[in-house]
Amino acid sequence: MSAPESRTRQLLAEEAARIILDEGVRDYGLAKRKAAEHLGIDARRELPANTEVESALLERSRLFATADTRREYRDRLRAAMLVMERLSEFEPRLVGPLLQGVLQPQAVINLHGFADTVEEVIIRLGDRGISCRTGERQYRGGGAGLRVPYLGFRGPDDTQIELTVFPTDGIRQAPPSPVDGRPMRRLGLSRVRELLARTEASDSSFAD
Template identity: 90%
Template sequence: MATPESRTRQLLAEEAARIILEEGVRDYGLAKRKAAEHLGVDARRDLPANTEVESALLERSRLFATADTRREYRDRLRAAALVMERLSEFEPRLVGPLLLGVLQPQAVINLHGFAETVEEVIIRLGDRGIACHTGERQYRGGGAGLRVPYLSFRGPDDTEIELTVFPTDGIRQAPPSPIDGRPMRRLGLAGVRELIAESEANDPASAD
């Protein structure tokens, strides 16, 4: 039998998942604090772990899936595959919510790429007439953590591509996930194509 404390954690996780999917909040910590505020729970109490929020997120995505959201999910996967094909020399990998099967309000596609320098990726995009914004991400682990540059640019079908550029040897070891601290899941182009095929096979409405 669930205790009041465990039931509260579950409710907080479910509300945080709703906030992520409906309000477009991408930070799990912020989503949990907003969930506590919405439910009138002291945010200083034991909030659910990120893994609990992720489980609730996946369950909500499954329960509330419609023909339109399934179609949009496939469209984003196709957009990811197209970008990955065009930047194949950087061996891109799909990461993040889309890989998990989560369709966020923002049409953001997260990729990891690998190059000697981020400048060569910027030049390659420029050759294709693609302007990009630059930024930096920090991953946990190893003292001050790992700082990695990323590029943001417009992709197919009004998507936003966020390409984090690791050194070429970074393909051998994924950075720790902010969700559970384990190496992030990464998926190559062949795997993305398999996801598209599986989505089409599991959705009768996809024969359009």
């Protein structure tokens, strides 16, 4: 790859990261196409890989972090922990941007849960007075891919919870990440508690 091509890919990755963080776009492909449009670059040229956008996203999150965004990040981690505690029977796992340390404009918390049927999770939420919307997610890999139901509902502090419900044996193998195709990172409750503790300690040191 020539230097101009490399620089163009870098600029597109950085602009796509800005769009994801500032405009709330959640799809990397859409963010890259919007970045090409904003920069006046032909989208038919080679666009950066998702991993390049993710690297730019993490770097931008780090560079532009403020006391307010760090506090909001901690609040969302606490909200995730509380929901995971309340739904512990489904062995929830934290996934997505929050796990990576990225604070998106939408207060969305992505979780994976595990049950024999999605209906039993819906019933459990109903017992707690929680109504939810239903949908379906598709993960790549293996023929037509994997279709998995998810439930959306309101969480603590006006967060939006998106709980994808896998079969009970789905806990053994995470689905492929849309970023790099590798098994998605997933954190259980104890690890989320550790992440929150490290974040609080780090922010305390920063404040000092």
